Amino acid sequence: MQWLVWLPLIALLIFWFVSSNRRRTAEQKQREEGLQPGRRVMLTSGIFGTIRAVGERQVVIELAPGMDVTVVKQAVAKVVTDAEEEFEYSDDEASAVDGAEPAAGEPSEPASDVQAEPTGDETPAAPDDAKKK
DSSP states (O other), X not given: OHHHHHHHHHHHHHHHHHHHHHHHHHHHHHHHHTOOTTOEEEETTSOEEEEEEXXXXXXXXXEETTEXXXXXXGGEEEEOOGGGOSOOOOHHHHXXXXXXXXXXXXXXXXXXXXXXXXXXXXXXOOOHHHHHO
C-alpha cells in the first residue's frame, strides 16, 4: 500500500525528466538551424569565429583571416549578436598591425628561445654525490 503513495511522485519525476530532455533537444535543433555562413558564433571553448560552411554534422569556422577550423555542430555554443562582442576585427586592421613599427623599447625581431649548441669545451656538471666523496 505504501507504493501507492510514491507512485504520483515517481510519475511527476519521469514527466519532468522527459519534458526537460525534449526542451534541450528542441533548443539544440533550433541552434543548429541558425548556423548559416557569415554568422558570428561562439564555440563552447569561448572562441569567437565566423561560419564559412555548414555540413551535415560539422561547420567550418574562420577564427582569423586565413585560419579556418572544422568543428562538430555541437561545439557551437551560440550565435552571437554585435552587442555581445567586445572587440571588432577587420582585414584593414590586420594589415595595419602587421605593417606597424615596433614601439619604443620593443625588439624589432622576436627573441629566440633556442639555446646555443654546446661546443664540447664545457665539462658536464658533477652530481652532488660525486662532490661529497
